Amino acid sequence: MHQAGIVTPVQDRLHFAAFDVTTTSRDDLISLLKEWTAAAALLTAGKDIGQYGAVNGPDEAPPKDTGEAVGLPPARLTLTIGFGPGLFDKRFGLAAKRPKALVDLPHFIADNLDPQRSGGDLAVQACSDDPQVAVHAIRNLARIGFGRVAVRYSQLGFGRTSSTSRAQSTPRNLFGFKDGTNNLKLEEADKLEQQLWVQSEDGPDWMVGGSYLVSRRIRMHIETWDRTSLGEQEAVIGRGKGTGAPLGKADEFDAIDFAAKNADGEPKVPTDSHVRLAHPQFNNGAELLRRGYNFVDGSDGLGRLDAGLFFLAYQRDPRKQFIPIQKQLSRDDKMNEYIEHVGSAVFACPPGVTPGSYWGEKLFS
Amino acid sequence: MHQAGIVTPVQDRLHFAAFDVTTTSRDDLISLLKEWTAAAALLTAGKDIGQYGAVNGPDEAPPKDTGEAVGLPPARLTLTIGFGPGLFDKRFGLAAKRPKALVDLPHFIADNLDPQRSGGDLAVQACSDDPQVAVHAIRNLARIGFGRVAVRYSQLGFGRTSSTSRAQSTPRNLFGFKDGTNNLKLEEADKLEQQLWVQSEDGPDWMVGGSYLVSRRIRMHIETWDRTSLGEQEAVIGRGKGTGAPLGKADEFDAIDFAAKNADGEPKVPTDSHVRLAHPQFNNGAELLRRGYNFVDGSDGLGRLDAGLFFLAYQRDPRKQFIPIQKQLSRDDKMNEYIEHVGSAVFACPPGVTPGSYWGEKLFS
Numbered sequence: 001m002h003q004a005g006i007v008t009p010v011q012d013r014l015h016f017a018a019f020d021v022t023t024t025s026r027d028d029l030i031s032l033l034k035e036w037t038a039a040a041a042l043l044t045a046g047k048d049i050g051q052y053g054a055v056n057g058p059d060e061a062p063p064k065d066t067g068e069a070v071g072l073p074p075a076r077l078t079l080t081i082g083f084g085p086g087l088f089d090k091r092f093g094l095a096a097k098r099p100k101a102l103v104d105l106p107h108f109i110a111d112n113l114d115p116q117r118s119g120g121d122l123a124v125q126a127c128s129d130d131p132q133v134a135v136h137a138i139r140n141l142a143r144i145g146f147g148r149v150a151v152r153y154s155q156l157g158f159g160r161t162s163s164t165s166r167a168q169s170t171p172r173n174l175f176g177f178k179d180g181t182n183n184l185k186l187e188e189a190d191k192l193e194q195q196l197w198v199q200s201e202d203g204p205d206w207m208v209g210g211s212y213l214v215s216r217r218i219r220m221h222i223e224t225w226d227r228t229s230l231g232e233q234e235a236v237i238g239r240g241k242g243t244g245a246p247l248g249k250a251d252e253f254d255a256i257d258f259a260a261k262n263a264d265g266e267p268k269v270p271t272d273s274h275v276r277l278a279h280p281q282f283n284n285g286a287e288l289l290r291r292g293y294n295f296v297d298g299s300d301g302l303g304r305l306d307a308g309l310f311f312l313a314y315q316r317d318p319r320k321q322f323i324p325i326q327k328q329l330s331r332d333d334k335m336n337e338y339i340e341h342v343g344s345a346v347f348a349c350p351p352g353v354t355p356g357s358y359w360g361e362k363l364f365s
Numbered sequence: 366m367h368q369a370g371i372v373t374p375v376q377d378r379l380h381f382a383a384f385d386v387t388t389t390s391r392d393d394l395i396s397l398l399k400e401w402t403a404a405a406a407l408l409t410a411g412k413d414i415g416q417y418g419a420v421n422g423p424d425e426a427p428p429k430d431t432g433e434a435v436g437l438p439p440a441r442l443t444l445t446i447g448f449g450p451g452l453f454d455k456r457f458g459l460a461a462k463r464p465k466a467l468v469d470l471p472h473f474i475a476d477n478l479d480p481q482r483s484g485g486d487l488a489v490q491a492c493s494d495d496p497q498v499a500v501h502a503i504r505n506l507a508r509i510g511f512g513r514v515a516v517r518y519s520q521l522g523f524g525r526t527s528s529t530s531r532a533q534s535t536p537r538n539l540f541g542f543k544d545g546t547n548n549l550k551l552e553e554a555d556k557l558e559q560q561l562w563v564q565s566e567d568g569p570d571w572m573v574g575g576s577y578l579v580s581r582r583i584r585m586h587i588e589t590w591d592r593t594s595l596g597e598q599e600a601v602i603g604r605g606k607g608t609g610a611p612l613g614k615a616d617e618f619d620a621i622d623f624a625a626k627n628a629d630g631e632p633k634v635p636t637d638s639h640v641r642l643a644h645p646q647f648n649n650g651a652e653l654l655r656r657g658y659n660f661v662d663g664s665d666g667l668g669r670l671d672a673g674l675f676f677l678a679y680q681r682d683p684r685k686q687f688i689p690i691q692k693q694l695s696r697d698d699k700m701n702e703y704i705e706h707v708g709s710a711v712f713a714c715p716p717g718v719t720p721g722s723y724w725g726e727k728l729f730s
Contacts, residue, residue, distance in 0.1 A: 015661070020668075052541060052606060060594045066587070067541025067606055068524075068659075071534070116666060131496075132524035135539075135661050139670065143591050150668035156521075156661055158378075159433075159497035169436070174500075176417060176432025222431070226508050229425045241417060241432055294433075296380070296500050296521055297662055301481060303385075303515035305504065 001352040002197065004044070005080030006211055006289070006314050007186055009165035011127040014157035014293040015134035016215065016310065017142065018084070018120025018345060019149040026092045030364055032148045036081070036124075036141055037358040043137045046074035049144075066143065069136035075129040079137055081359045082123035082213050082347025097363055099207050101198075101317040102348045105214070108330035108341065117217055117343035120152045125213070125312065127291070131156065153343070155217065157293025157310045164289060170244060170252065174220050174294050174307055175338075177237050178244035181252055182279070184289040195287045195316055202317065206362035209351030211289075211314040214322045217343030220308040225338045236334045238273030246275065272334040278325060286321040288313040308339070318346060366717040367562065369409070370445030371576055371654065371679050372551055374530035376492040379522035379658040380499035381580065381675065382507065383449070383485025383710060384514040391457045395729055397513045401446070401489075401506055402723040408502045411439035414509075431508065434501035440494040444502055446724045447488035447578050447712025462728055464572050466563075466682040467713045470579070473695035473706065482582055482708035485517045490578070490677065492656070496521065518708070520582065522658025522675045529654060535609060535617065539585050539659050539672055540703075542602050543609035546617055547644070549654040560652045560681055567682065571727035574716030576654075576679040579687045582708030585673040590703045601699045603638030611640065637699040643690060651686040653678040673704070683711060 021029060039049045050064025088098035124141055126134040135156070142151050161173045162180030166187050173179040184195055193199065198207045225233070234241055244252035248260045248268035256275060260268040269276050280287050291314065296307040315321040330336065350360050386394060404414045415429025453463035489506055491499040500521070507516050526538045527545030531552050538544040549560055558564065563572045590598070599606055609617035613625045613633035623641060625633040634641050645652050655678045662671040680686040695701065715725050 060596060062592055063541070063595045063598070063606065065541075066539075066591055068537045068539055070537060070541070070607075130524075132537075132659065135523075135659075135672075139587065139591075139672075142670070143588070146588075146592075151664050151670065152668070154661070154664050154670060156663070158500075159495075172433045172435060172497075174431075174433055176428070176430075176435070222504065223508070223511075226431055226504075227427055227511075230428045231425060233428070241428065242435075294497065294500075296519070298521070299382075299516050299519050303517070305507070305516065305519060307500075307504075 001354060002209060002211075003080045003349055003352045005078035005125050005127055006196070006349065008076065008078050008127070009168055009186065010160040010162055010291050011076050011078070012129045012158065012160055013127065013131040013134050014310065015126045015131065015138045015154065016157070016312070017124050017138045017154040018152045019122040019124070019142070019145065020152045021087065021091070021121040021148065022150050023148040024091045028148050029092055032145055033360055034358045035144050037353055039141060039144055040079040043140070044074055044077050044079060049140055066136065066140055069133050072130060072133055075133050077126065077128040077133050077137060080125040080349060082125070082349045083360060083363070084119060084121045084123065084345060084347050086119065086121040094363065097204060097206065099204050099348050101202065101212055101319055102346065103319055103323075105318070105344055105346055106323065108326050110330060110336055111341050111344070113344050114342050117153045119345050120347075122149060123213065123215070123345065123347045131158070155295060155310050157295050159294040161292040161294055161309055162290040164291060173309055174222055175225055175233070175237070177239060177241055178252060179292075180290055181244055184287050191287070195321070196289050196314055198316055206360070207348055207350060211316065211349050212318050213347045213349050214313050214315070214318055215343070215345045215347075216311040216341050218309045218311050219306070219340045219342050221304070221338050221340070222307050223304050228338075235270050235273060236338070238269045238275030270334070272332050274329070274333055274335045277329050277333050283325050283328065286325055288315050288321055288325070314349070366719060367574060367576075368445045368714055368717045370443035370490050370492055371561070371714065373441065373443050373492070374533055374551065375525040375527055375656050376441050376443070377494045377523065377525055378492065378496040378499050379675065380491045380496065380503045380519065381522070381677070382489050382503045382519040383517040384487040384489070384507075384510065385517045386452065386456070386486040386513065387515050388513045389456045391729075393513050394457055397510055398725055399723045400509050402718055404506060404509055405444040408505070409439060409442045409444060411442075414505055431501065431505055434498050437495060437498055440498050442491065442493040442498050442502060445490040445714060447490070447714045448725060448728070449484060449486045449488065449710060449712050451484065451486040459728065462569060462571065464569050464713055466567065466577055466684055467711065468684055468688075470683070470709055470711055471688065473691050475695060475701055476706050476709070478709050479707050482518045484710050485712070487514060488578065488580070488710065488712045496523070520660060520675050522660050524659040526657040526659055526674055527655040529656060538674055539587055540590055540598070540602070542604060542606055543617060544657075545655055546609055549652050556652070560686070561654050561679055563681055571725070572713055572715060575714050576681065577683050578712045578714050579678050579680070579683055580708070580710045580712075581676040581706050583674045583676050584671070584705045584707050586669070586703050586705070587672050588669050600635050600638060601703070603634045603640035635699070637697050639694070639698055639700045642694050642698050648690050648693065651690055653680050653686055653690070679714070
């Protein structure tokens with residue numbers, strides 16, 4: 001059983017939160033995960049996590065549910081838990097259980113990471129078609145965790161930038177291009193086993209059926225981009241802006257022809273274009289399931305929108321997928337003139353809970 | 366004719382931007398407003414503002430439209446323009462046209478305003494049911510204005526916190542309470558003339574049929590609020606959290622009985638409750654048309670969500686409405702223990718454009 005927030009066709013809105021664990025007690029951590037699991041079951045069913053307003057308890061108690069989602073449908077809410085590298089330090093006796101694939105990401109060229117927007121011992125990805133529902137879920141989990149965890153950073157996102165099902169049309173990112181045409185699709189069961197889900201031969205046991213999440217806060221310099229010619233934009237991406245078709249092709253889903261050349265002998269799809277450098281053909285077949293979201297977090301004090309892509313990618317092994325792909329992109333991708341990676345994290349996302357179980361139970365048993 | 370962004374039942378999402386005018390040329394400013402008006406007509410009709418991708422012009426030119434809303438319906442997009450006090454300084458020869466009602470807001474007790482999130486020569490309120498559409502609109506207006514205006518600050522909001530039509534149910538703010546039960550409603554035509562629209566006897570001519578906007582970024586200390594008892598929360602607001610009914614009443618829309626007393630002789634609706642202090646009965650009949658939105662802008666570096674209410678209120682005269690109401694609230698409102706005003710601005714919003722006209726044409730004629 002896989003976590004719903006990975007296998008559900010991408011919802012429209014995101015509230016992502018990374019937490020620092022502030023307790024050093026293993027028992028406290030386990031209790032927290034049990035309480036979170038119980039709350040998540042209620043929240044994703046569209047139920048309040050407890051009394052929020054009607055006076056059926058003493059007035060002296062704070063309401064159990066913060067109340068702002070009362071009356072709203074769950075809008076396909078999913079909650080996905082991830083365990084960061086910090087969870088496997090000395091505090092909780094979990095060092096021996098750290099998956100080999102849960103590596104600290106290396107420094108990539110031009111990384112400009114803000115430590116306050118990077119890392120985290122725990123992550124919760126809340127996706128829903130209603131932002132108020134996603135915010136409500138994260139807020140109430142943070143509240144349950146008070147004294148045991150503290151929010152390290154959080155990120156709202158809108159306008160999913162990827163489709164993860166063939167039934168979804170491909171949305172556009174803030175560069176104005178269709179994003180995710182070649183994304184892994186949930187209908188491709190065999191590929192998902194190869195690329196997305198941890199297999200028994202990978203180990204450790206507690207992660208089999210799970211996946212690894214890499215999150216990157218990618219600032220887009222959209223004002224610069226917007227002053228760039230259409231020809232340059234299309235050369236950077238490797239696709240037409242209108243159709244989303246690979247350069248030299250007519251339809252979005254046409255196969256990319258990397259051998260095709262223009263009259264001047266140059267490849268129609270430039271060698272430093274994003275689609276080429278990110279393509280499995282040039283990455284030993286490695287693919288990712290992307291579930292990213294656009295963000296605009298106001299302005300940056302210089303008259304520019306603080307806007308970009310909150311990149312979320314699930315995979316079987318970051319050492320074979322995100323890391324080599326990003327090494328190549330950070331070195332050669334023409335898009336680097338227009339983007340900046342400002343936040344980064346990696347998490348091990350265990351398989352989904354079975355009835356009576358709790359998030360990560362196998363990790364602690 | 367009134368601006369659509371005031372009279373349209375509140376949409377679900379907001380992108381609000383305040384601009385500094387960086388040109389000192391009156392002609393440039395007029396050209397900008399003409400271009401914005403033309404673009405707004407296209408955007409609100411769900412059209413791109415020009416070629417975005419198909420190569421029907423030279424590849425060397427940047428696309429006219431940034432493209433991220435291609436294929437999306439307008440989702441009830443409205444764009445509302447406001448003129449801030451700075452527009453009436455010496456630069457543009459408009460000083461004599463400054464409305465008397467467009468006053469600089471006074472300092473209110475406990476105001477903790479960030480100048481970078483306050484003021485602005487121009488404001489555009491983009492409301493839509495799709496945030497990508499609202500973001501696209503602001504971005505393209507900012508882009509059109511390049512060299513003439515710069516974004517001073519911008520704010521995304523979700524989950525409208527007010528209903529402005531009897532056809533809308535009352536949504537909940539991040540305190541978990543229904544917000545806007547007693548808001549002015551668009552169906553109350555007589556009241557709107559009294560409270561919302563500038564009348565000919567008010568002047569100046571160019572503002573007749575317009576309205577004044579006060580925006581306040583109100584940070585809510587939701588973690589503190591969430592640890593507060595239900596009884597205290599309800600006493601602060603003056604309503605039941607579940608029903609939204611005034612304390613001592615059963616239904617949300619029951620009239621508030623300020624004279625009703627508990628057995629101990631204290632008023633059922635406390636004298637320092639928000640509903641009492643904000644009520645027209647205790648404000649010489651003054652009312653506001655509120656169109657606020659919830660916001661969560663990540664975290665504040667102290668493990669707390671940077672969350673709250675982006676308060677937007679339209680009115681006929683801030684001197685008789687927002688200012689006296691807020692003076693009273695800032696002095697006595699029990700809610701002040703849980704909120705902090707961190708941004709503030711005031712704008713004169715002229716009447717809507719007629720065909721062939723442009724935003725604010727009468728101001729310049």
